[in-house]
Structures are given as structure tokens and as C-alpha cells.
Amino acid sequence: MARMGQGTTLSTGLPMMVCETARLVLRRFTLDDVPALAAIHADTEVGQYIGGVRTLAETHCRVTEFIRDYERIGFAKWAVVLRSDGRLIGRCGPQLMRVESCDEVEVGYTFAKSHWGCGYATEAASAALSHLFRAFGKTRLISLIEPPNMRSQRVAMRLGMTHGDVPSPVETGWRGSSDYAALLEPSTVLGSSCTS
Numbered sequence: 001m002a003r004m005g006q007g008t009t010l011s012t013g014l015p016m017m018v019c020e021t022a023r024l025v026l027r028r029f030t031l032d033d034v035p036a037l038a039a040i041h042a043d044t045e046v047g048q049y050i051g052g053v054r055t056l057a058e059t060h061c062r063v064t065e066f067i068r069d070y071e072r073i074g075f076a077k078w079a080v081v082l083r084s085d086g087r088l089i090g091r092c093g094p095q096l097m098r099v100e101s102c103d104e105v106e107v108g109y110t111f112a113k114s115h116w117g118c119g120y121a122t123e124a125a126s127a128a129l130s131h132l133f134r135a136f137g138k139t140r141l142i143s144l145i146e147p148p149n150m151r152s153q154r155v156a157m158r159l160g161m162t163h164g165d166v167p168s169p170v171e172t173g174w175r176g177s178s179d180y181a182a183l184l185e186p187s188t189v190l191g192s193s194c195t196s
């Protein structure tokens with residue numbers, strides 16, 4: 001069961017916590033995280049299905065965008081750190097996307113290769129989804145996953161996502177080559193959330 005953060009621990013100098021699980025804390029990124037995230041992004045296996053490896057400068061740019069989006073819309077990819085020692089092991093969270101005239105919230109997850117196979121992605125994404133439903137009132141979330149990315153598909157399925165027929169995203173930061181998508185349809189809501 002994920003617990004929600006109060007949102008402010010800034011007096012301690014710590015970044016804002018979003019939510020926590022048995023083993024993990026999801027918190028906002030700060031620029032201090034750039035080197036550790038860049039090390040994760042530099043791994044070719046990590047980059048295989050997310051558009052390739054990213055440089056330190058590209059990672060800095062992405063984290064700057066995350067920080068801007070926290071202020072602008074309240075969410076963006078969050079840092080995932082181990083509760084045991086605070087080490088950054090991945091990123092997980094939402095990104096606004098425009099998909100064929102629909103506003104979608106795409107949930108993604110990327111973890112250090114050294115921490116694959118431990119259930120961390122599923123644990124973090126599950127907490128992120130709960131947070132998005134509860135704190136932000138989201139009713140529909142998607143994940144865009146390249147067909148050969150079986151690890152990611154297994155995470156999506158464990159989260160309760162189903163394979164959907166979602167058109168290719170446009171005007172987004174998606175750098176993958178596929179329009180495969182999984183739709184998460186929480187038991188409470190359904191139907192189209194396309195409002196524009």
C-alpha cells in the first residue's frame with residue numbers, strides 16, 4: 001500500500017516526497033539528481049526502447065523540464081529512490097501527451113539495469129498510478145510501449161493495463177518507433193476521456 005506524501009519537506013532541505021511504498025520513495029527530481037540519472041540513461045540496454053542513450057546535457061534538459069512541469073501542472077516524472085539508503089535507482093511517472101487530438105497522460109518507468117528483476121518498476125508505477133488517480137483525479141492513463149519491450153509490457157500487465165489500440169502520438173517527446181500502447185482503465189472509470 002502506497003502512502004501519500006505531504007508535499008513539503010523543504011525545511012529539511014530534502015526534495016518533496018510524492019509517495020512511498022514498502023521499499024521506495026517517489027519524490028521530485030532536483031538538479032542534484034542529474035549525474036545519477038545520466039548514469040542510468042547512459043546504459044545502452046536501458047536506452048534500447050526509449051530512443052537510445054541520453055547524454056548528461058540531455059538529462060539535464062529533461063530534469064529541468066520535470067522541475068518546470070512540477071510547478072506548471074503539478075506532476076512529471078518522479079525520482080525513485082531506495083528507502084534504505086536514498087539512492088536514485090530510476091524514474092517513474094506521468095507525462096502529458098497529445099495523441100491524435102486527445103490529451104493523454106502517459107506513465108513511464110525507467111530503472112537502472114542493476115535494479116531490474118526486483119519488482120521495483122511495478123512497485124513504483126503502482127504507487128504513481130494511485131497517486132495520479134487520487135491526488136490529481138486522473139481517470140485514464142496510458143503507457144506507450146514498443147512491441148519488443150517485453151519487460152515493460154509485463155510491468156504494464158501487472159499494473160492492470162490492457163493492450164489498447166491507441167493511435168500514434170504526435171507533438172510529444174515520445175522517441176520510440178511504435179504506436180503500441182496499453183490502456184489503463186481503472187475499475188471506476190471508463191470510456192473515452194478524449195475531450196477535445
Ligand SMILES: CC(C)(COP(=O)(O)OP(=O)(O)OC[C@H]1O[C@@H](n2cnc3c(N)ncnc32)[C@H](O)[C@@H]1OP(=O)(O)O)[C@@H](O)C(=O)NCCC(=O)NCCS
Pocket residue numbers: 045046047049050108109110111112115116117118119120121122123144145146149151152154155
Ligand atoms: C521496463 C523496466 C522498468 C522493467 O524492469 P523490470 O525489472 O523487468 O520490472 P520490475 O522492476 O517490476 O521487476 C519485475 C520482475 O522482477 C521479479 N521480481 C523479483 N523480485 C521481486 C519482488 N520482490 N517483487 C516483485 N517482483 C519481483 C518479477 O518476477 C519480475 O520478473 P518477470 O517480469 O521476469 O516476471 C526495465 O526493463 C527498464 O528500465 N527498461 C529500460 C527503460 C524502458 O524500456 N522503459 C519502459 C519504456 S515503455
